[in-house]
Amino acid sequence: MRTPLPFGRALRGAALLAVASLSLPATARAEDPSCAANISRSRLNFSQRGEVDFGPGFSGELGSSNLGFRYNFLLLGDYDWAMPGNLDLRWPPAFTATATGDTNGGRLTVQYGLRLQFWLRVLGNEFMIPVPMWAGVDRNERGTSMFTPWAWDPTPTAVTVTAHERLLRMDTLNTSFGDVVYWLYGAYNLTTTIRTTEIAFPQAMTSITAMNPEARVVATSNGDADLPTRWAGTLRYVGSLRLRIEVDYPVPVLGGRRRDSFSPDAIPFASRSEQQMSVDRNVRLSLPGATIEPPIELNLGRVRLGLSGREVVTIRNPGTATMALRPEPPADSHFTVVTDPLCVVGGASRQLSVRFAPDRAGPFSTDLVIRTTAPSAPEIHLRLVGEGYDPNAGDGGTTVRDAATDTGVPRTDASVPGDDAATPATDGGVPDDGGVLVPEDPSCACRAPGGSTSSRTVWPLAMMLGLALRRRTRPRGALRYRSDDERSPDA
Numbered sequence: 120m121r122t123p124l125p126f127g128r129a130l131r132g133a134a135l136l137a138v139a140s141l142s143l144p145a146t147a148r149a150e151d152p153s154c155a156a157n158i159s160r161s162r163l164n165f166s167q168r169g170e171v172d173f174g175p176g177f178s179g180e181l182g183s184s185n186l187g188f189r190y191n192f193l194l195l196g197d198y199d200w201a202m203p204g205n206l207d208l209r210w211p212p213a214f215t216a217t218a219t220g221d222t223n224g225g226r227l228t229v230q231y232g233l234r235l236q237f238w239l240r241v242l243g244n245e246f247m248i249p250v251p252m253w254a255g256v257d258r259n260e261r262g263t264s265m266f267t268p269w270a271w272d273p274t275p276t277a278v279t280v281t282a283h284e285r286l287l288r289m290d291t292l293n294t295s296f297g298d299v300v301y302w303l304y305g306a307y308n309l310t311t312t313i314r315t316t317e318i319a320f321p322q323a324m325t326s327i328t329a330m331n332p333e334a335r336v337v338a339t340s341n342g343d344a345d346l347p348t349r350w351a352g353t354l355r356y357v358g359s360l361r362l363r364i365e366v367d368y369p370v371p372v373l374g375g376r377r378r379d380s381f382s383p384d385a386i387p388f389a390s391r392s393e394q395q396m397s398v399d400r401n402v403r404l405s406l407p408g409a410t411i412e413p414p415i416e417l418n419l420g421r422v423r424l425g426l427s428g429r430e431v432v433t434i435r436n437p438g439t440a441t442m443a444l445r446p447e448p449p450a451d452s453h454f455t456v457v458t459d460p461l462c463v464v465g466g467a468s469r470q471l472s473v474r475f476a477p478d479r480a481g482p483f484s485t486d487l488v489i490r491t492t493a494p495s496a497p498e499i500h501l502r503l504v505g506e507g508y509d510p511n512a513g514d515g516g517t518t519v520r521d522a523a524t525d526t527g528v529p530r531t532d533a534s535v536p537g538d539d540a541a542t543p544a545t546d547g548g549v550p551d552d553g554g555v556l557v558p559e560d561p562s563c564a565c566r567a568p569g570g571s572t573s574s575r576t577v578w579p580l581a582m583m584l585g586l587a588l589r590r591r592t593r594p595r596g597a598l599r600y601r602s603d604d605e606r607s608p609d610a
């Protein structure tokens with residue numbers, strides 16, 4: 120007689136404990152930060168280069184008819200600016216955006232040059248003084264200002280450039296009354312201001328302004344998206360020009376030469392209006408998405424009364440940001456689903472188990488609502504259908520077909536890897552049964568399809584079991600014959 124191993128019970132206990140641990144639902148903690156994924160940050164940087172529009176120029180006259188000049192000047196310049204920062208997107212309930220500029224990260228650089236023409240008047244005669252197109256400075260005067268973009272301060276960002284006095288031109292003019300030598304000196308200061316008026320989202324027909332620092336946008340795709348964004352602002356300049364002239368000229372009456380110098384008042388100038396500017400960019404948003412498979416309806420098939428059927432749905436996240444989801448309990452309590460919060464990282468999927476336990480014969484249906492943190496799909500709706508049947512009502516031997524395909528292929532109820540509640544077949548059915556979980560029915564001595572046992576196999580199994588029991592219960596004193604010639608009882 121075999122003696123059971125001393126640690127056999129321990130092995131069986133460990134196996135049962137392992138099965139029980141697998142049946143525990145694998146849920147995500149509600150305090151998990153990734154499960155509260157409802158904010159996204161995208162890099163935003165507007166930059167532009169261009170010319171400053173100074174208008175038609177400025178003209179005037181200074182001095183007298185004996186010594187003076189007539190002028191015409193145009194200030195030319197260009198600018199180079201950048202405004203880096205972040206676009207913060209938040210949801211729910213509304214999908215909103217705010218712009219936060221990098222601290223002291225904005226940059227505005229301006230360069231200016233002076234284009235000058237003037238005519239010198241000496242003793243009633245006017246002479247055009249040839250001046251190069253760029254009078255001395257040749258756009259070498261530049262200034263840079265660093266600032267924080269989108270602080271929404273009513274004071275605009277200002278960059279001041281001061282061109283100190285320098286010799287712009289020195290030359291000699293040959294006249295009928297003698298040579299005239301002149302020296303032209305120039306200096307100017309100029310302040311350029313840049314102002315942000317709005318960051319607009321044309322697709323959403325909304326914008327961020329000083330009065331409205333938060334704008335509503337529209338999630339146009341389920342997952343990552345390109346958001347058309349426009350910076351709108353103004354550029355304006357204000358300054359003054361200072362000219363000083365020295366002239367050495369002959370005086371025929373006195374028979375000698377004379378040198379005069381004069382500095383007229385500063386000539387103010389300013390742009391007639393603010394120069395309107397805009398820059399368009401596409402900002403890539405890292406957002407979560409949510410899709411479900413099957414997309415419309417989940418059919419849990421026909422289930423015998425007193426038992427339960429199970430199917431799984433697959434929830435995918437087509438975006439890059441983490442999505443959190445929480446199923447709502449179905450209105451019909453015959454359908455159950457785990458309602459703990461779950462996390463689905465970008466590009467991944469998660470399976471969710473749905474169970475159906477009818478208590479009466481007939482069809483059942485309800486809606487499954489899954490709330491997510493995907494801004495384009497805050498709710499997912501799935502129709503749940505199933506049918507309960509009573510085997511004692513006359514169709515106990517009816518083959519249970521797969522509700523999804525109706526092919527007659529038995530449905531399994533094994534554990535699904537990655538399921539939120541990965542439980543083995545322990546809900547009252549026959550273990551490892553290939554069909555719907557249906558327990559033994561003493562009234563009909565039959566099993567559900569996928570594990571049916573016919574009468575042809577029952578009797579041989581019963582005979583083999585009886586022989587095994589008879590052999591194990593044989594008394595120790597039974598006769599055993601050694602050979603045909605020696606037939607003595609065994610001691």
